[in-house]
């Protein structure tokens with residue numbers, strides 16, 4: 054049956070992917086309270102239904118950061134996507150290109166910048182973690198610049214990795230025979246994935262990190278290197294260091310507090326992404342949709358504000374625009390669609406979101422995105 058909603062894509066991913074991968078996507082930090090609040094706070098926002106206002110031709114398009122978008126949705130960086138489907142990042146980037154929306158390649162993707170650019174025919178946005186090895190960061194930035202990546206997205210809410218309980222319970226990254234056996238049984242229960250990704254989808258390495266880790270033999274070698282390379286000493290001075298090396302559009306991802314938004318603007322970023330990493334970092338942090346109005350107020354139109362976290366349908370996109378976002382990013386929505394149905398799955402999910410956004414606009418009497426505002430929210 055064709056998936057009708059993001060939720061349906063999630064269920065398809067649940068049946069196709071080994072549990073260890075499904076839970077890696079689906080899970081969040083510790084009690085997963087922030088993840089739940091991202092979704093439930095969004096659902097709790099009532100939209101005002103308006104009637105009899107000629108809503109025949111709604112327009113979902115916009116122009117942002119020098120690009121034309123078919124709708125105010127970009128694909129957020131998702132690590133390990135090459136494990137959800139064969140060369141997963143290339144499939145997702147192609148779906149984004151076909152839908153005329155931006156795709157962001159994670160630092161920790163399996164497919165590297167070149168492979169993704171070649172597959173999609175356009176360079177992706179590139180997401181960067183601040184790693185200890187600044188020399189390597191410099192080289193990565195150079196590569197992204199040379200390829201023509203139009204946007205650098207700097208993720209700042211991960212100076213250390215959050216504690217995610219599902220992963221160790223499933224034996225992710227664990228050494229020893231018992232964990233290996235558990236993973237093997239999990240994989241054998243999903244032969245379609247095993248054939249498509251494990252057998253034919255290699256190499257299973259972090260493409261963008263190969264040069265930093267020439268001796269790494271498998272993903273767990275990379276994982277160990279990465280774990281040791283997140284930099285908890287990073288400060289606003291480092292943002293200036295990166296700003297000096299990236300003349301193009303620079304977005305900062307992981308802002309929840311108005312003060313931090315003001316500091317980011319001062320440091321010279323071109324846009325703010327209100328994000329709590331999909332609830333995967335600080336469990337107990339507030340939901341992004343509840344943080345958005347205060348951040349948007351602090352930024353006061355100086356730079357665009359985007360939001361991610363909890364976008365599960367087109368009405369959620371409208372909710373975020375109504376509270377001050379210029380656009381949204383989706384994370385799990387595309388990871389589930391990719392895991393459940395590859396490129397076709399992502400394309401179908403994106404079209405569903407677009408149709409849902411159109412209908413939500415029509416039923417709230419919006420014909421342009423600029424019609425969205427606080428007046429749409431019945432609070």
Ligand SMILES: Cc1cc2nc3c(=O)[nH]c(=O)nc-3n(C[C@H](O)[C@H](O)[C@H](O)COP(=O)(O)O)c2cc1C
Pocket residue numbers: 077078079091129130131132159160161180208306328329330331332333361362363364382383384385386388
């Ligand atoms: C499986 C998974 C992997 C992720 N990997 C990254 C990453 O590599 N870099 C990053 O900045 N954010 C990463 N994120 C966070 C997303 O970019 C985004 O902030 C989050 O998924 C938004 O919430 P949503 O999933 O509710 O849409 C990841 C999220 C998930 C679910």
